Amino acid sequence: MTRLELFEQIRKKKSFLCVGLDSDINKIPKHLLNFEDPVFEFNKQIIDATLPYTISYKPNVAFYECRGAAGWISLQRTIEYLNEVAPEVFTIADAKRGDIGNTSKMYAQAFFDNMHFDAITVAPYMGVDSVSPFLEYKKNWVVLLALTSNEGANDFQTARRDLGEAMQRFGIHSTLFKLLYERVLLKSQEWATEEQMMYVIGATKGEYFEKVRAHAPNHFFLVPGVGAQGGSLEEVAKYGMNDQCGLIVNSSRGIIFASSGTDFAEQAANNARELQIEMEVLLRQKGLI
Amino acid sequence: MTRLELFEQIRKKKSFLCVGLDSDINKIPKHLLNFEDPVFEFNKQIIDATLPYTISYKPNVAFYECRGAAGWISLQRTIEYLNEVAPEVFTIADAKRGDIGNTSKMYAQAFFDNMHFDAITVAPYMGVDSVSPFLEYKKNWVVLLALTSNEGANDFQTARRDLGEAMQRFGIHSTLFKLLYERVLLKSQEWATEEQMMYVIGATKGEYFEKVRAHAPNHFFLVPGVGAQGGSLEEVAKYGMNDQCGLIVNSSRGIIFASSGTDFAEQAANNARELQIEMEVLLRQKGLI
Numbered sequence: 306m307t308r309l310e311l312f313e314q315i316r317k318k319k320s321f322l323c324v325g326l327d328s329d330i331n332k333i334p335k336h337l338l339n340f341e342d343p344v345f346e347f348n349k350q351i352i353d354a355t356l357p358y359t360i361s362y363k364p365n366v367a368f369y370e371c372r373g374a375a376g377w378i379s380l381q382r383t384i385e386y387l388n389e390v391a392p393e394v395f396t397i398a399d400a401k402r403g404d405i406g407n408t409s410k411m412y413a414q415a416f417f418d419n420m421h422f423d424a425i426t427v428a429p430y431m432g433v434d435s436v437s438p439f440l441e442y443k444k445n446w447v448v449l450l451a452l453t454s455n456e457g458a459n460d461f462q463t464a465r466r467d468l469g470e471a472m473q474r475f476g477i478h479s480t481l482f483k484l485l486y487e488r489v490l491l492k493s494q495e496w497a498t499e500e501q502m503m504y505v506i507g508a509t510k511g512e513y514f515e516k517v518r519a520h521a522p523n524h525f526f527l528v529p530g531v532g533a534q535g536g537s538l539e540e541v542a543k544y545g546m547n548d549q550c551g552l553i554v555n556s557s558r559g560i561i562f563a564s565s566g567t568d569f570a571e572q573a574a575n576n577a578r579e580l581q582i583e584m585e586v587l588l589r590q591k592g593l594i
Numbered sequence: 595m596t597r598l599e600l601f602e603q604i605r606k607k608k609s610f611l612c613v614g615l616d617s618d619i620n621k622i623p624k625h626l627l628n629f630e631d632p633v634f635e636f637n638k639q640i641i642d643a644t645l646p647y648t649i650s651y652k653p654n655v656a657f658y659e660c661r662g663a664a665g666w667i668s669l670q671r672t673i674e675y676l677n678e679v680a681p682e683v684f685t686i687a688d689a690k691r692g693d694i695g696n697t698s699k700m701y702a703q704a705f706f707d708n709m710h711f712d713a714i715t716v717a718p719y720m721g722v723d724s725v726s727p728f729l730e731y732k733k734n735w736v737v738l739l740a741l742t743s744n745e746g747a748n749d750f751q752t753a754r755r756d757l758g759e760a761m762q763r764f765g766i767h768s769t770l771f772k773l774l775y776e777r778v779l780l781k782s783q784e785w786a787t788e789e790q791m792m793y794v795i796g797a798t799k800g801e802y803f804e805k806v807r808a809h810a811p812n813h814f815f816l817v818p819g820v821g822a823q824g825g826s827l828e829e830v831a832k833y834g835m836n837d838q839c840g841l842i843v844n845s846s847r848g849i850i851f852a853s854s855g856t857d858f859a860e861q862a863a864n865n866a867r868e869l870q871i872e873m874e875v876l877l878r879q880k881g882l883i
Contacts, residue, residue, distance in 0.1 A: 317836035327697070352861065361842040365693070367697045369703045370701065371700040371703045374667050381663070384715050404656060404688075408656045408657070414660045415656070428690070428717045429719060429749075429750065430717050430742075431746050431751075431784050432716075432744070432746020432749030433746040433749055443806075450720070455694040455720060455723050456721070457720050457725075459721065461774065461781070464781075485750065492753075548641065584829050
């Protein structure tokens, strides 16, 4: 899928919502446990109910991997179902992989050749050769971790402590230095353009969005952290939206676990629709629809 | 397994070798393809043949994941076999995982609860809450990526480019600053001690070993990059060995793919023994055996 096709879909559905399929078998409604593959059944019903309001689905692989081979079968069935009933949606394997070249190549095979995801999330720590094997798939996307939504993001991504001694000694202001997440944004643009790379930018980091956008004006950002983690959709749109929207905002628990009863899919659809309506307003304000 | 138990095993076997089970189904000897689970059969024979010379095994998960559910079954069988025939060896899931807290918890479940690995490799980019769920398993280990063996390590881990502008303006020498891999070494010691954390330090970075050891004098290092990637065992031992050895040196392709014929296990054993003999000399020189 091209960047333009993604934007077209956003305009058509008046939504830039991604539904996170963090389908923990211990949290899905109990009545589904009678099915042969409860997690797939859960995903299927969630997909059927939320499809009108979303442009993307993002299973987090950990929730499948923790069930071993059975989990992989649920994941495989889910992506097959998505590619069958909604080939137009943007599918992201939230795997946060990254290893030396010959190993990343195997991960690329797993998620692109075998499972036909459109995109995979990748960790940047190991640098260019850990990312480039994914970029060899020219129709697929890398969603690189840049500024994550969790507390630990402050340990390295936004940390200034490496500057301590020199700053004290010379009285230098820290804005002269690039923080790690900024270096990731800038360096990685040497590896691929905005036609093949996106960035994970956490919604809980609202104050950073303006700076992030300045470093990557045309890229799409995958934005977790709205909802359960406390980020504000309005703030994200205010500072993060560009002329092609440039945002895919993810909600996982807030949608898929909206109810633990037999009405779980209906409630998921309600919550997805609520977000879609908010998004429609924001897209209209920006003049994109 | 405790640090002391690991050291005792190193002394007993006169080896600090880890065999990397990067068991690519396309590279294993053709005659094994007749088995119901060729990769497991390959691993089993490699394990049986190399066990006298090694203290650790490290399957890289990518090589299993790329085969979907079938690959997970091979991985599961391999760790079960290891825990059955050699409960004393140190088993590492080379998975390089790391995600927000509730997700890392699922990965910990996958590799510690379900598969009973002793250790898992973890990427540090997302900080403390991406690592701490693994540390809640008090008998298990986190092997944190610090300084990797690949070329891309220079992009962020050892990069000085964020310092450029300020250094030029003020003429500051770069040694005043901590590089990212150093910050990872130092910061992560606030999360766990050397009894539960190790670091990945690439052998191809020989010149860094002295500095790394200064930052983490007592920790074990998992050292990839000897062999196929070009690192020198002697240099690693010279700068990296401490009073409890403190080194687990991995070799993957150089051992497991030593031959593609029916003698593959025998040749793997030969190559493992060669490394073990070198290691014995180095341990003796250090007065540890």
